[in-house]
Amino acid sequence: MMYLSDNMRNAKKPGRRGFIGDLSKITLVGAVGSSLPVSQAVAQDAGPTEFKFRSAPYLQSLTEQAVNILFLTSQNAYSWVEYGEKQLNQKAVALADGFVQANNQLNSIQLKGLKPSTEYQYRVVSRQIVKFDPYDLQYGEEIASQVYRFKTRNPEASSVSCLILNDIHDRPHSFEQLLALNKEFPYEFVALNGDMFDYQTDEQQIIDHLLKPCTHIFASEIPFLMIRGNHETRGKFARDFKNYFTYEDNEYFFSFKQGPVHWIVIDTGEDKEDGHPEYSDIVDFDSFREKQAEWLEKELQKKTFKYYKYKVVLMHIPPFHAGEWHGTKHCRQLFHPLFEKHKIDMVISGHTHRYGVHPPDKDHSYPIIIGGGPKEGNRTLIQLQANRQHLKINMMKDSGETVGTYRI
Numbered sequence: 085m086m087y088l089s090d091n092m093r094n095a096k097k098p099g100r101r102g103f104i105g106d107l108s109k110i111t112l113v114g115a116v117g118s119s120l121p122v123s124q125a126v127a128q129d130a131g132p133t134e135f136k137f138r139s140a141p142y143l144q145s146l147t148e149q150a151v152n153i154l155f156l157t158s159q160n161a162y163s164w165v166e167y168g169e170k171q172l173n174q175k176a177v178a179l180a181d182g183f184v185q186a187n188n189q190l191n192s193i194q195l196k197g198l199k200p201s202t203e204y205q206y207r208v209v210s211r212q213i214v215k216f217d218p219y220d221l222q223y224g225e226e227i228a229s230q231v232y233r234f235k236t237r238n239p240e241a242s243s244v245s246c247l248i249l250n251d252i253h254d255r256p257h258s259f260e261q262l263l264a265l266n267k268e269f270p271y272e273f274v275a276l277n278g279d280m281f282d283y284q285t286d287e288q289q290i291i292d293h294l295l296k297p298c299t300h301i302f303a304s305e306i307p308f309l310m311i312r313g314n315h316e317t318r319g320k321f322a323r324d325f326k327n328y329f330t331y332e333d334n335e336y337f338f339s340f341k342q343g344p345v346h347w348i349v350i351d352t353g354e355d356k357e358d359g360h361p362e363y364s365d366i367v368d369f370d371s372f373r374e375k376q377a378e379w380l381e382k383e384l385q386k387k388t389f390k391y392y393k394y395k396v397v398l399m400h401i402p403p404f405h406a407g408e409w410h411g412t413k414h415c416r417q418l419f420h421p422l423f424e425k426h427k428i429d430m431v432i433s434g435h436t437h438r439y440g441v442h443p444p445d446k447d448h449s450y451p452i453i454i455g456g457g458p459k460e461g462n463r464t465l466i467q468l469q470a471n472r473q474h475l476k477i478n479m480m481k482d483s484g485e486t487v488g489t490y491r492i
């Protein structure tokens with residue numbers, strides 16, 4: 085059993101970090117039967133061989149009944165999540181092919197069968213595997229994260245709010261500076277709308293430039309959507325990128341309902357022709373976009389989504405106001421007719437690095453909101469709120485000045 089002081093119980097609200105100092109107050113006994121001593125692995129700057137967490141846990145695919153919790157360790161380990169409403173009295177592991185996932189460093193553990201609209205607490209625990217011989221597996225040190233909280237979605241919610249960032253381009257300090265603009269605006273998720281990176285090099289880049297800044301601010305308690313831009317498709321690690329996030333049906337394009345909004349996420353792919361010399365013959369984004377257009381047509385016809393008040397599209401490359409390169413034109417050709425036919429309410433994009441609110445005009449009957457970036461003075465934070473009365477966005481640039489609003 086694990087006991088939290090009253091201070092701890094009351095200190096954590098979703099979206100607020102920073103009670104590591106309270107860790108010394110926790111009575112540290114394994115919550116689910118383990119009696120091994122547990123050390124708190126909060127030190128991030130220890131030596132290379134020390135067993136520690138390489139990223140704090142981060143939430144993905146949070147729904148009414150489930151959430152995926154991802155985290156990395158520095159050495160191979162057997163890892164699990166301890167969780168519960170009032171105490172950490174349940175344990176989850178990742179299962180596959182009769183195995184409990186083990187002897188790995190990147191963990192993705194799903195908590196299932198949760199109650200809707202309910203607050204849970206959790207921590208992640210890892211036990212190092214120091215020897216893995218046939219018939220002789222030896223464990224080493226056991227480490228545990230601090231306790232975090234999250235709240236499952238409410239299927240009856242009449243409102244939703246979120247934050248949208250785009251085009252950070254390997255500038256991890258931008259997360260803190262832009263999210264600091266948010267002040268007290270509550271948010272249920274953060275949409276990372278593409279080009280968080282310049283190109284994908286390795287795992288350490290994902291940790292240092294995305295996971296560390298995001299978990300430091302919100303991601304251990306509030307989920308984010310990693311929407312791919314045209315730069316996440318580049319570099320030698322681009323084909324490993326998906327392992328660090330979770331997606332419905334394991335596709336970069338998906339849709340979901342939250343509040344009164346049917347959210348649609350499209351992966352707009354590369355910005356130039358597939359045959360462009362920069363891509364060295366190893367991309368085929370034309371067929372990928374075509375596949376998404378077929379999916380989107382079916383998705384927008386589903387009865388389940390017909391009754392939601394708004395349809396909002398998140399896509400990195402906007403179908404207009406982004407020049408006439410191939411990616412933009414192909415998105416326009418494939419997706420724009422569907423947006424018109426199914427009366428999309430708003431498209432939110434990035435890519436151009438020039439922020440702007442583009443109201444309906446002769447070309448498109450829906451507003452297109454484009455966030456800026458990545459240099460100081462051009463970076464933006466978009467706040468979105470939707471309820472039965474309105475759908476509205478507020479776009480601030482990094483000075484804190486509002487540079488665009490739109491209300492439906």
Ligand SMILES: [Fe+2]
Pocket residue numbers: 251253279313315435436437
């Ligand atoms: Fe960009």
